[in-house]
Amino acid sequence: MVSKRLSREAGHKRKFLAIVDESPECERAVAYAARRAKATNGAVILLYVIEPGDFQHWLGVEQIMREEALKSAHAALDALASKVRETIGIEPELIVREGQKIEQIHGLIEEDQDIAILVLGASNAKEGPGPLVSSVAGKGAAFPIPVTVIPYGLTDEEIESLA
Numbered sequence: 001m002v003s004k005r006l007s008r009e010a011g012h013k014r015k016f017l018a019i020v021d022e023s024p025e026c027e028r029a030v031a032y033a034a035r036r037a038k039a040t041n042g043a044v045i046l047l048y049v050i051e052p053g054d055f056q057h058w059l060g061v062e063q064i065m066r067e068e069a070l071k072s073a074h075a076a077l078d079a080l081a082s083k084v085r086e087t088i089g090i091e092p093e094l095i096v097r098e099g100q101k102i103e104q105i106h107g108l109i110e111e112d113q114d115i116a117i118l119v120l121g122a123s124n125a126k127e128g129p130g131p132l133v134s135s136v137a138g139k140g141a142a143f144p145i146p147v148t149v150i151p152y153g154l155t156d157e158e159i160e161s162l163a
Contacts, residue, residue: 014042014116015093019105020076021048025121025152028159030080032150033119034088035163045093045115046080047108048073049101070096109145117146124152 016033020026030046037044050069077094084092097104109115150159 013114014040015045015112015114016042016117016119017045017047017105017108017115018119019049019101020046020073020080022072022076023121023123025123025150027080027083027121028150028152028154029119029121030084031087031156032148032154032159032163033117034084034090034092035160036117036119038088038090039163042116043093043114044084044090045095045108045112046077046084047095047097047105048077049104050096050098051101052099066098106143109143115145117148118143119148119150122149122151 014037016037018026018030018033020030030044034044036042050066050073073096077096081092081094084090095108097108099107105118109118154162
């Protein structure tokens with residue numbers, strides 16, 4: 001069931017959701033999402049999803065890995081948030097979630113009815129656009145909002161002109 005988007009209602013802002021990970025292309029997605037948000041008087045959300053590990057039977061190891069993953073997630077979000085503040089002049093909303101990436105993205109979109117656009121970065125590798133873009137394009141990953149895919153090779157100037 002698709003919930004009604006509230007981003008055009010009074011008192012709401014259209015939000016652009018960018019997924020943050022360790023890939024270089026995520027920076028391109030964040031740059032576009034932040035510029036579009038500023039250009040349209042909207043907001044930007046940066047989401048980092050920590051996927052579950054395979055260490056359930058090693059509780060001590062799992063806890064250490066989880067803590068390291070949280071630190072890494074917050075460091076990645078903080079670095080990109082600083083860049084957005086300095087270059088674009090807006091304050092991004094930062095979210096860390098744990099679970100399967102596609103499920104967490106769907107969940108956040110359903111919870112926050114102001115999210116209007118999902119922005120992803122595509123790799124320029126010959127193997128394909130990257131695992132996230134590939135999974136979004138695959139079966140069962142349909143989203144109730146438009147998805148914008150930003151090519152890795154776009155310069156800041158090109159992103160600025162498109163946003």
